Amino acid sequence: MNEMTRLAATAIxxxxxxxxxxxxxxxxxxxxxxxxxxxxxxxLLMGPNGAGKSLLMRLxxxxxxxxxxxxxxxxxxxxxxxxxxxxxxxxxxALANLTYALAVNGVPRMRRKPLAREALERFGLAALxxxxxRVLSGGEQQRLALARAWLTEPExxxxxxxxxxxxxxxxxxxxxxxxDFHARGTRILMSTHDLYQARRLADDVVFLCGGRVLEHSxxxxxxxxxxxxxxxxxxxxxxxx
Amino acid sequence: xxxxxxxxQTALSLIMGFDPDLLAIVALSLRVSLSAVLIATLIxxxxxxxxxxxxxxxxxTLIVVLNAFMGLPPVVAGLTVYLLLSRAxxxxxxxxxxxxxxxxxxxxxxxxxxxxxxxRQQIEELHGDYHEQLRSMGLSKRRxxxxxxxxxxxxxxxVILAGFGRASAEVGAVMIVGxxxxxxxxxxxxxxxxxxxxxxxxxxxxLGIVLLGLVALVNAAAYLIGESARRRLG
Numbered sequence: 001m002n003e004m005t006r007l008a009a010t011a012i013x014x015x016x017x018x019x020x021x022x023x024x025x026x027x028x029x030x031x032x033x034x035x036x037x038x039x040x041x042x043x044l045l046m047g048p049n050g051a052g053k054s055l056l057m058r059l060x061x062x063x064x065x066x067x068x069x070x071x072x073x074x075x076x077x078x079x080x081x082x083x084x085x086x087x088x089x090x091x092x093x094a095l096a097n098l099t100y101a102l103a104v105n106g107v108p109r110m111r112r113k114p115l116a117r118e119a120l121e122r123f124g125l126a127a128l129x130x131x132x133x134r135v136l137s138g139g140e141q142q143r144l145a146l147a148r149a150w151l152t153e154p155e156x157x158x159x160x161x162x163x164x165x166x167x168x169x170x171x172x173x174x175x176x177x178x179x180d181f182h183a184r185g186t187r188i189l190m191s192t193h194d195l196y197q198a199r200r201l202a203d204d205v206v207f208l209c210g211g212r213v214l215e216h217s218x219x220x221x222x223x224x225x226x227x228x229x230x231x232x233x234x235x236x237x238x239x240x241x
Numbered sequence: 242x243x244x245x246x247x248x249x250q251t252a253l254s255l256i257m258g259f260d261p262d263l264l265a266i267v268a269l270s271l272r273v274s275l276s277a278v279l280i281a282t283l284i285x286x287x288x289x290x291x292x293x294x295x296x297x298x299x300x301x302t303l304i305v306v307l308n309a310f311m312g313l314p315p316v317v318a319g320l321t322v323y324l325l326l327s328r329a330x331x332x333x334x335x336x337x338x339x340x341x342x343x344x345x346x347x348x349x350x351x352x353x354x355x356x357x358x359x360x361r362q363q364i365e366e367l368h369g370d371y372h373e374q375l376r377s378m379g380l381s382k383r384r385x386x387x388x389x390x391x392x393x394x395x396x397x398x399x400v401i402l403a404g405f406g407r408a409s410a411e412v413g414a415v416m417i418v419g420x421x422x423x424x425x426x427x428x429x430x431x432x433x434x435x436x437x438x439x440x441x442x443x444x445x446x447x448l449g450i451v452l453l454g455l456v457a458l459v460n461a462a463a464y465l466i467g468e469s470a471r472r473r474l475g
Contacts, residue, residue, distance in 0.1 A: 063373055081377065088374035091392045092474055100388075104378050132474045152378075 012155045012187050013073045014038035015060060020069035022055055030055050032069055033213040035206065037189065042182050044198045044219070045191035047208035048234070053191035054160050056208065057082075060189065061158045078155035085161045087145035089133035094125060094144055097133045101148045119147040123177065139170025146177045157181050159190035163197065175201060195235065199223060207231045251447030256454075262424075263448075267455065270428040273341055273415065274408035277348030281356050282401055284349075289360025290390055293368055294382045304361065310354035315347075319417030322347040326418065339420040344428070347414035352404040359400040363393045398467045402460055409456050429455075 014036060021032040030052045037043055037060070045053045058064045059071060061082050090097050098116035107115065120126045123143045128136060133144060142162055149157060159178065163171040178201060182188055192198055198205060202219035209230045215222060226232045255263050292304060324330050326338040326346075337343045367389050375385050390397065412430035419426035421435060429452040436445035 058373075061377065063376055082373075084373065088371060090371075090388070091395075101378065104380060104384075 012038075012040060012185075013075045013078050015156070016070075016072045016074065017060065017066075018070045018072070020059060020066045020071055022052075022059060022064065023067045029211055030059070030066075031212045035213060035216060037187065040182065040185055040187050041203040042178070042188040042190070042201055043204045043206060044202035045189065045206050045208065046193065046195075046198055046234070048193060048239075051208040052211045053193075053208055054085075056206075056213070057158050057160050057189060057191055079153060080156045080158065081149035081152050081154035082158040082160070083142070083145050083149055083162050085164055087141040089136075089141055089144060091132070091134055093130050094120065094133050094136065095129045097144060098148055098151055101151055105152055115151060119151050122150070123147040124173070137170075139166050139173065142166060142170065143173055143177070146174065150177075150181070153184075154181075154186055156187045156189065159188070161191050161193070163192070163194070171197070195237070207234070209234070247443045248446035249450065251443040252450035255444075255447050255451060263451070265424065266427055266429060266432055266448075267451065269341060269426070270409065270430075270452070271455070273344045273428060274348060274405060276345045277352055277408050278356075278401060278405045280345070281349050281352035281404055285353050285356030285404075286360050286390055286397065287386065288353075289357040289362075290364045290386045292357070292361040293364035293389075294385060304358070307354050307358045307361070311358055313351060313354065314413065315351055315411040316413035316417060318350045319347050319414035322350065322414070322418045338418065339422060339426060341419070341426060343418040344415045344426060347418045348408045348411070351411060351414060352408050355407055356400055356404045359403065360390075360393075360397060363396045363400065364389050367393050395467055395471055398463055402463055405459060406456065409452070409459075 015038070017033055017035040019032045019034060020030070021028065022030040033056070045057060047053055055064070059066050061080060062071070063082075090100060092100065095113070095116055098119055099112040102112040102115060103109075117126070117129065120129055123146060125140060125143055125147060128140060133141065136144060146162075157178075163174050166174065175197065178188055178190065188201075190201065199219070202222075205215065205217060205219050205222040206213060207215040207222065207226075207228075207230075209228075214228045215226065215231050217227075222231065223235060226235055292300065292307075322343060323338065325332045326335065326343055327333055328338070337346070368385070371385075371389065371392070375388065380388070410430070412434055415421075415426070415428055416431050416434065419428070419431065421427050421431040427435075429448055433445045433448045433452070436442075436448065
């Protein structure tokens with residue numbers, strides 16, 4: 001199993017953004033950016049609100065089409081999954097939300113429930129199996145969304161500020177899950193405006209401000225020697241926009 | 242001329258007496274309206290969902306037309322079906338005029354716009370919440386449809402009930418295409434019209450009370466089913 005996942009990890013196709021920009025009604029929301037995401041890394045998208053983090057993530061995931069430039073996967077499109085800031089769960093039980101994802105992925109009916117139960121167990125939701133997903137707490141809902149993503153075995157996982165509405169215990173659970181995904185061989189692209197969270201999780205940092213990608217470097221470099229005054233100010237905890 | 246207690250007594254004795262004529266009328270009313278609602282639901286749900294999901298030229302016009310048809314006067318629907326099915330009409334060969342089938346067709350025309358238009362609105366709203374997640378999971382619009390319809394089921398139940406209300410309440414369409422023939426196409430509403438014109442107001446009102454009770458019964462059943470499901474699934 002471990003051997004296999006490590007092999008799979010080396011083979012996650014790289015994602016190249018070439019001159020990718022996005023404009024809406026004549027307003028440029030993302031200035032042309034060149035970015036290459038490769039390897040089994042934990043990449044944190046940082047920047048103030050409105051910097052374009054969510055937009056860049058949606059473009060990379062393919063939910064939005066860029067108005068200029070090109071997005072390319074080297075070789076093949078990998079399995080991908082996305083966890084949103086506000087989890088979108090179906091109006092069904094927790095278990096049914098998971099079996100639904102498995103059905104979408106073509107897993108035979110017989111295998112769905114055992115796999116789903118295993119995932120519920122893994123994310124500490126076993127007792128809530130029969131509860132309607134929509135009445136779970138915010139933290140439980142986000143864990144359920146993570147369990148759903150887990151079942152689809154993504155090679156690349158996108159997380160759009162997944163902890164911004166959660167309390168510390170729930171944040172810890174999400175961060176642990178992110179590390180689990182990574183350990184299984186999933187490349188992570190996660191946005192946050194929480195500096196401490198980025199320090200805890202990041203291998204690499206992509207820093208955005210005002211719709212521009214200002215930095216893309218290793219976390220160590222970014223936090224010790226940020227190149228741009230905006231990033232320096234952001235790291236000092238000043239208000240940047 | 243008559244007093245209310247008289248009407249209620251009549252209603253009560255109609256129900257308690259199990260008058261076979263009345264039972265036949267009630268049964269036909271339910272058969273026609275429920276068939277119409279079933280057919281309109283089978284067409285209207287996917288149609289409404291498709292209108293919510295796909296953008297195409299003329300979509301706006303189609304939605305406006307559909308919304309406008311929610312207010313289609315039953316007599317106009319009846320007249321249209323009458324012209325189509327009458328001996329000289331394009332579908333005259335089928336010999337459907339003055340049959341329950343003709344009444345079902347007319348009521349489908351009345352109910353379909355309500356179900357399709359309200360479904361479109363509900364699905365569009367839900368799609369707004371779901372579309373990023375579902376697209377992220379790799380679902381095409383065609384595969385989103387059953388998911389959205391299922392997840393909107395509580396709201397759609399009300400939509401279908403609104404359609405049933407329209408079907409069971411209307412008199413103009415079934416009167417024109419059915420002809421109110423005793424034992425063949427007489428339903429609750431046309432019987433009420435007939436008794437009123439004959440001057441038997443207690444009987445007419447009694448029939449009205451029975452009709453109201455039936456509609457209330459169907460709605461109560463739907464409500465109970467919906468509530469229990471809602472409690473289980475949020």
